[in-house]
Amino acid sequence: MATAEQLKALLRSHAERDDQRFYSIALQVAAKEARQGHNKLASDIKNLVEKSQSSTRNISLASSKPVHLAQQNNSDLKGLLELTPHSVRINEVVLSEDIHERMGQVILEQRQKDKLSRFGLQPRRKLLFTGPPGTGKTMSASMLATELKLPLYTIVLDNLITRFMGETAAKLRLIFDHIRQTRAVYLFDEFDAIGTQRGSPNDVGEIRRVLNSFLLFVEQDASESIIIAATNHPELLDQALYRRFDDIIKFEKPKLDQICLLIQNRLSLFGTDDFDWKLISKAANGLSSAEITRSCEDAAKEAVLNFDAKVTSDMLLKAFSRRHSGNNK
Structure with missing residues (x-):
């Protein structure tokens, strides 16, 4: 169960409408319960927190009226x-x-x-x-x-x-x-x-x-x-x-072996056995991990929409080329 201090902190954050602190303490309680083997209770608390956070974000996005800092919760x-x-x-x-x-x-x-x-x-x-x-x-x-x-x-x-x-x-x-x-x-x-x-x-x-x-x-x-x-x-x-x-x-940009692993992880649903890995890894060299991942997503979307979900080496090479071109501008 939550400690006395956690219970007081939960009530205090609720009274002050401090959602961020309330969620944080609730997740700490969930983590403690999980460590004690109360996995069902920990999972229920975590799910409730995530559901509440999602609702809060949706309400925030739905409101277009600007709110001054002094009027915000936990300003x-x-x-x-x-x-x-x-x-x-x-x-x-x-x-x-x-x-x-x-x-x-x-x-x-x-x-x-x-x-x-x-x-x-x-x-x-x-x-x-x-x-x-x-x-x-x-x-x-x-x-x-x-x-x-x-x-x-x-x-x-x-x-x-x-x-x-x-x-x-x-x-x-x-x-x-x-x-x-x-x-x-x-x-x-x-x-x-x-x-x-x-x-x-x-x-x-x-x-x-x-x-x-x-x-x-x-x-x-x-x-x-x-x-x-x-x-x-x-x-x-x-x-x-x-x-x-x-x-x-x-942190550094990925080396050749990491490039291959990044591509394999991102395109695991598409099959990568026919790729020309030497050519692909060389083409992606110099890009960041995020750029390589986005290039894979670009190639995957092209394959799904136009080529019966078959990703080819040429699609990846084209996607990597575009990323390199964008970096050189």
Whole structure:
């Protein structure tokens, strides 16, 4: 059953109409019940949460009337902290052997954190993901949340800055308060929005204050949450940031063997035995994982609509060529 603190937190979040916190606590209760073997109860709670979230999203989409921030539920964090659906397992993510091993280590340490604590050790939980767009940074955050049975919250920092210029540091403190109070995976996406080197030609006073605040908050954070910062531009980050993270993981565009696995996974329903793999993998080389996946989807749609659902090497080659052409513009 839920602890007394969880029950009080559920009632408090309901009274304050804080849907995000209510769902997060409910999912924590479900996870606890699952660990105790109460799988039916855990599944029922999870299904109720998902159904309620779906209804809330539908109502939001149906309303076209703009709502001022002060009128929104949990206005302090509204639009800054988004509960993100996730269901990605580690065996579904195509990563390099090194990254796969390091992700597995994070999961192992988190699952065995009580064992580590008996020896005065702490699991990795502050991670910096770097690399080009579409290389699996966001998907890996989703995978960690799924494997650890934790909620995933996404913080888009460029929204934080543009919407609250002059009070961003105060909003950032509220986010870290949530990190402390609610164990979850927190993804700071587009992290270079605040992590730019201090003293650079584009240095802005407000951004510098926010960066200083982030450095302080992340250093002082002693919660059990997993904090992930993701950036496409690591060269822009202030050097002081690197010391605040337990692990820095560099994502890269897929190599030839990963390209073949990506294609096989995405086109598993279509049959890939007749593909010219050497030619296809060479044609896809240089594209990101996301671009390869979208190219496969383009070829699959062409096959379904025009060629009796038969995907050929030529269809993939054409799709990859279009992606390369788009990148060169």
